[in-house]
Amino acid sequence: MKQRIITGVLAAALFLPIVIIGGNLFTLLVMLLAVIGIFELLRMRKISFFSSPGLLSIILTMIVVIPDHWLSVFTFNDFTRFDWFLLGLLLLLSLTVITKNRFSFDEVSFVLLTVLYVGFGFFYLNETRLLSNGLQLLFFILFLIWATDSGAYFIGRSFGKRKLWPKISPNKTIEGAVGGIMCAVIVGLVFQLFLPIYDYQSIIIIAVVTAVFGQVGDLVQSAFKRHYGVKDSGKILPGHGGILDRFDSLIFVLPILHLLQLL
Incomplete structure (x- = not known):
């Protein structure tokens, strides 16, 4: 740790x-x-x-x-x-x-x-x-991803009973996944209070999309690693793994948000 x-x-x-x-x-x-x-x-x-x-x-x-x-x-x-x-x-x-x-x-x-x-x-x-407000947007998405990861981890540990996708990521639970989405929405609304970006409805939509596809991106990377029999994608970040271990959610979410024209 x-x-x-x-x-x-x-x-x-x-x-x-x-x-x-x-x-x-x-x-x-x-x-x-x-x-x-x-x-x-x-x-x-x-x-x-x-x-x-x-x-x-x-x-x-x-x-x-x-x-x-x-x-x-x-x-x-x-x-x-x-x-x-x-x-x-x-x-x-x-x-x-x-x-x-x-x-x-x-x-x-x-x-x-x-x-x-x-x-x-x-x-x-x-x-x-x-983008003209790119710095603000990027930090907004990063906060949503961090909130999703933290919420999924802590709520999953406290209340998780049903496995989300055990063959790919055995520790993730459905309760944790839902908790991650809820935390992302809360953090998105708090962010909007201090640094307004869009209207509140758009904030909720972006938060939900980011939380859902952020977790999908994490599972995609887990599937890669499980298929090729490796624990981490790399060793460049001691204690964290590789670059893809840290950016898997972000590089999956951002194309989705742009395709849906939410940014």
Whole structure:
């Protein structure tokens, strides 16, 4: 627990000032986090980070994550983000032939899925910060996720009896999940009192969506780890695990909120 607290304080001391500063520094941080996230997933699949598939994974992730105003600097002949991604896909498929199926079609599928999962999650993290009220929104969503996690943990421990999804995450309960949603709504309403963002109805909707899909994002990461037989996605944060262990809810929630046009 002591190690967990120390790591959390140090990570917050590094992360929060960059979130507040925003701009290119925050974009660079997001891109670094995305690369680390890809590294963690590739390692689960036992694909070398420094192999041809690994390097292509990084490039494809950058194509997805990089903001539009940066991407325009690297384009020529009117290449779009989709064009670059398609080129990367074709190169990945070509590797199955070059390696004589040592790098297989299944691994191509894995790379593409992880690139889209991690890439779009961190892309929308950066896009949220770029909004006119992005700092306020980002802290709002972070508070909702923290409230959901804390509420689910403490209410689940105190009142949890029925398992939510034991084959994926044996400690989570239905009572804890509902408690997490309730805590997110309460924290959202309190946040609105001090830093108004939307009307109260919108706040409740955003809080519920964030709490529900935040827990789904956490379960998705648990499913990944259980499938590949690992306890944590990485070891970069002692006591907490990897980057994806800490950002799994956030990078799942933000694309949903943007798709539903709630931000």
